[in-house]
Amino acid sequence: MKQLLAAWMLLVAAMASQAGDTTPDDAMVWLQRITNAAQQLNYSGSFVYQHGQQVETSRITHMKDASGEYEKLVTLDGRPRQIYRNNDEVYCFMPDDKTVMVDRHRVKKSFPALLPPQIAGLSEFYEIKLGGQERVAGRECQVIILTPKDQYRYGHRLWADTQTGLLLKASTWSEKKQIVDQFAFTQIKIGGPIDRSEVKPALKGKRLVRSTGEGTSQPLPIDSGWDVSGAPPGFKKVNEMKRVLPGASMPVNHIVFSDGLAAASVFIEPVSEKSTLGLSHQGALNVYSRQVGEYQVKVLGEVPAATVMHIGDAVSFRK
Amino acid sequence: MSEQLSALMDGELAPAEMARQISTLKNDKELCHTWAAYHVLGDALRKSPQLSIDFTAKLARQLAEEPTILAPQRKPQPNTSRYAMPLAASVAAVGLVGVLTWQMVRVNQADAPVALAAAPVAATQQVAVAKPKAAPSTQAVAAKTPETVQFSRVVSNSYLLAHQEFSPSYAMEGIPAYVRTVSEHQESGR
Numbered sequence: 367m368k369q370l371l372a373a374w375m376l377l378v379a380a381m382a383s384q385a386g387d388t389t390p391d392d393a394m395v396w397l398q399r400i401t402n403a404a405q406q407l408n409y410s411g412s413f414v415y416q417h418g419q420q421v422e423t424s425r426i427t428h429m430k431d432a433s434g435e436y437e438k439l440v441t442l443d444g445r446p447r448q449i450y451r452n453n454d455e456v457y458c459f460m461p462d463d464k465t466v467m468v469d470r471h472r473v474k475k476s477f478p479a480l481l482p483p484q485i486a487g488l489s490e491f492y493e494i495k496l497g498g499q500e501r502v503a504g505r506e507c508q509v510i511i512l513t514p515k516d517q518y519r520y521g522h523r524l525w526a527d528t529q530t531g532l533l534l535k536a537s538t539w540s541e542k543k544q545i546v547d548q549f550a551f552t553q554i555k556i557g558g559p560i561d562r563s564e565v566k567p568a569l570k571g572k573r574l575v576r577s578t579g580e581g582t583s584q585p586l587p588i589d590s591g592w593d594v595s596g597a598p599p600g601f602k603k604v605n606e607m608k609r610v611l612p613g614a615s616m617p618v619n620h621i622v623f624s625d626g627l628a629a630a631s632v633f634i635e636p637v638s639e640k641s642t643l644g645l646s647h648q649g650a651l652n653v654y655s656r657q658v659g660e661y662q663v664k665v666l667g668e669v670p671a672a673t674v675m676h677i678g679d680a681v682s683f684r685k
Numbered sequence: 686m687s688e689q690l691s692a693l694m695d696g697e698l699a700p701a702e703m704a705r706q707i708s709t710l711k712n713d714k715e716l717c718h719t720w721a722a723y724h725v726l727g728d729a730l731r732k733s734p735q736l737s738i739d740f741t742a743k744l745a746r747q748l749a750e751e752p753t754i755l756a757p758q759r760k761p762q763p764n765t766s767r768y769a770m771p772l773a774a775s776v777a778a779v780g781l782v783g784v785l786t787w788q789m790v791r792v793n794q795a796d797a798p799v800a801l802a803a804a805p806v807a808a809t810q811q812v813a814v815a816k817p818k819a820a821p822s823t824q825a826v827a828a829k830t831p832e833t834v835q836f837s838r839v840v841s842n843s844y845l846l847a848h849q850e851f852s853p854s855y856a857m858e859g860i861p862a863y864v865r866t867v868s869e870h871q872e873s874g875r
Contacts, residue, residue, distance in 0.1 A: 380795050397857065404859035415864045422868060426860050437860040447700060447867040451860065458846055469846045490686065533857055549861050605851060610845040622851045631848035644834035651865055653839045654831065666840055
């Protein structure tokens with residue numbers, strides 16, 4: 367682990383030394399700093415999430431020690447909802463207060479912490495540059511702007527704490543330069559010890575529903591027979607598997623596409639009476655659902671409506 | 686002025702003229718009332734079904750929330766036949782009043798840039814969208830646009846959770862990325 371970290375820091379250092387005066391490289395280094403800070407630092411604070419005309423406040427805590435990463439998110443408005451992550455296990459407390467959905471967190475395996483080559487690859491689809499210095503939650507921040515080069519992805523504006531690199535504010539905007547959603551810390555404490563008990567889910571007396579059925583191991587990558595030819599430029603298939611979602615009885619095919627920053631999931635399952643077809647969105651999340659033969663195809667992602675539709679319409683069964 | 690208004694109502698204005706009228710309407714509350722009154726009169730004459738009082742507000746809200754990217758990019762054609770599409774036209778008109786009224790209410794609230802900017806476009810395009818309902822020959826155009834449905838009816842938390850575990854944005858955002866997963870899904874108006 368330490369060697370890996372050392373090697374990685376060398377890479378970052380190498381990137382930094384190459385940077386010189388050219389802004390894009392500086393911006394890349396900042397992206398790397400943000401990624402690193404999100405995983406390595408202890409922090410807790412309150413933040414607001416705005417989408418459409420809705421604003422929600424949440425409290426988050428992140429802790430890293432020798433045994434790994436622990437974090438939690440608790441919403442403060444509306445019905446209470448909580449998410450905990452203990453290393454690669456994610457617990458989602460449902461509002462009914464009885465059920466807890468348990469899922470694996472595999473992002474690290476698919477995207478090993480946005481390694482420098484991957485970040486460099488982003489510049490093919492986004493123009494990445496540094497903005498000015500701005501203050502968020504009482505702290506000085508560096509602004510980083512990612513402008514998409516086509517209509518298939520959203521733009522991002524990131525505010526990273528100058529001192530630690532932690533992302534304190536992020537906004538997602540559409541092709542028309544309108545903000546689709548954003549979150550910002552209003553108060554944050556970075557560093558210092560955090561008690562493990564604070565980030566441990568209280569599971570006593572809860573009904574646990576797991577994503578792959580009791581006793582089943584992780585879903586295996588498969589070739590489902592489904593074909594998505596002609597995904598929008600830059601979106602590559604990063605995963606394909608058959609799995610049972612928490613609380614579901616039937617397995618679903620889950621295929622993931624990503625350009626390295628944005629991702630879209632394709633879920634394919636037999637059409638049922640409950641299947642709703644059409645298009646919908648919530649903040650940056652767009653979802654498109656259509657019927658292909660006897661199956662319902664659902665595409666979900668933090669990408670524009672054009673992208674989920676493009677992917678959804680490209681789904682077919684290989685004969 | 687009232688001739689212009691009446692012409693706008695019947696879709697007899699050229700696109701440029703139409704845009705000018707709409708922008709006049711936006712800034713003239715009095716004219717807005719006249720516009721609404723004309724439609725109430727028209728509806729009464731045509732014995733159109735009564736709509737609930739909050740119909741315009743609800744429609745305006747739905748229009749504002751509709752992703753504008755999906756609206757067909759057709760230019761509204763001047764409509765010369767007076768009563769060819771009474772229902773479609775009145776729906777569009779009521780929608781327009783709704784949007785305009787709503788816009789006046791919202792104009793000082795800078796927290797809704799998306800909705801504000803989208804509103805005039807949505808209003809003009811609503812005219813174009815509403816037409817195929819009355820004219821089946823252009824149905825094919827409408828069929829290309831998928832229906833906008835309520836978010837929570839298409840995806841439940843389990844899908845969001847399953848998607849989130851693969852979303853690379855998590856690497857940068859950390860746990861705040863999960864806020865989209867647990868965000869309160871709006872129960873209505875979608």
